[in-house]
Amino acid sequence: MTTTTAPDLAISVSGLRKSFGDKAVLDGVDLAVQNGTVFALLGPNGAGKTTTVRILSTLIASDGGRVAVAGHDVAVAPDEVRAVIGVTGQFSAVDNLLTARENLILMADLYRLGRRAGRTRAGELLDRFGLADVADEPLSTYSGGMRRRLDLAMTLVGGPSVIFLDEPTTGLDPRSRRELWRIVRELVADGVTVLLTTQYLEEADQLADRIAVLDGGRIVAEGTAAELKRLIPGGHITLRFADPSGLSAAAAAFGASQRGVTTDEDALTLQLPGDGGVGSLRDVLDRLDAVGARAEEISVHTPDLDDVFLALTTGR
Template structure:
């Protein structure tokens, strides 16, 4: 099985410009089936444009794309049948009840009346909206509207779901509830393509993260892989007595010393291999360490190091 065949999304050389402004400049992405893939970037980096192209809402200038095994250019209808899209702004109709919104989506997907009602009831239960199902959507809280919006996306049982900044504006509790829903969907075999400005969200959910800057992927990997690429990681060793601190300093050399705390800060990439090497060196000299902690750069550090801050467009950790 080729990589493209085993992937939910495969993108090669994707390009898009609006007039003289280049938005996507040769984008390459591969998303494995049944995973969460997060596209991380500041406002204007090209995240929403990418989602619009991959979901057939916008045409590309160049490039090859396959979504759910279908060629985007030659089989757009097949792609649409296999995907769901939840955008930055809710598609919920405020004049309809939660149940009516779901039944409307069932009609749009040409489900039989009985099948549509069963599907709506199932989704209302799954998204904890049964009690509010007969109330107008205009009375829903932000978190409830987001859950209903995602439930509407699921009426057609999509293989791939594009979530474009799905928790923007939600309070912390509602955001974490949405995270759990996303995890449950992936556990059921759905592939999630997530764009977000929330670094914590990408760190929490994504199997792989791509950092987008000026229309190009400047780094890709797991959250931990990306963090290890950035200088600043270290191991902090604290000792019970000055003699242990002195012995470790003599052994390790490049460490930074804190006499008041009886601690050393040793540069490290945070990997298991480097940590084992450090511990073995200390053990060989019978140097006793009272406390050891590993510190790695977070996604804030990754983002700023990879994209700079020239546009003052930042992602947020809250």
């Protein structure tokens, strides 16, 4: 029996440990990835992101813990895991001596799809990834973004339900990066689960349903992008008023001399510490109503993922 996860979990990791010599790379990692979502794993170089992906994709064995992918125990049933996953590493794995079409047909042959089915699948993927017009041209003419798209297309030949993307947009220009993001969103819309490792914090912010920050071999924080941002101090709410009397009333209500509360009489603004949550906003509005002060404009400023990353990781 290989099923070890709840039906709604595509990936389940409990107490994962891995050492190389005397160095503990993973020291008790826990992850739970829902089906049909994007889960991003962030961390500095050497945090263990790639090692995690290699274990989850059966490329190396763990030293301890339990890992299941698509309901299959990685240690007990690696062949079943390999049958349902796709992996795209940090560097393109295409064969430069073959065309895009030939690369895809080769993958189809490895999956034993059969001659006709393999060529049909190759054609479908070439169309989907915008490579049909250059399918038979040498890869030396391809840009980095085109090669990355081909690499991802090759990952999809076998129709995986779970895909591991290990820093897939490294070295790509902004346009190519956004094109790859679009493809990832389409895959998830089709029900595929994606575990993404990245050092581009904007990428995690744009794509991920949930994010885990890995540092020193442990998960130091996990949540949605918004939840992680609220962990870091520095968020504030800015209120702009139509006249000085409104500003004065609000400043008195919130205590302008309190730490973190500042007024700008020229701009008619009052800045308050706040995490941007619904509760804090409701409290601000209730206190304004109590003193009869009406804000013309309210803006919420929260820390970004860069702040989260720098605050939670050691940067070794």
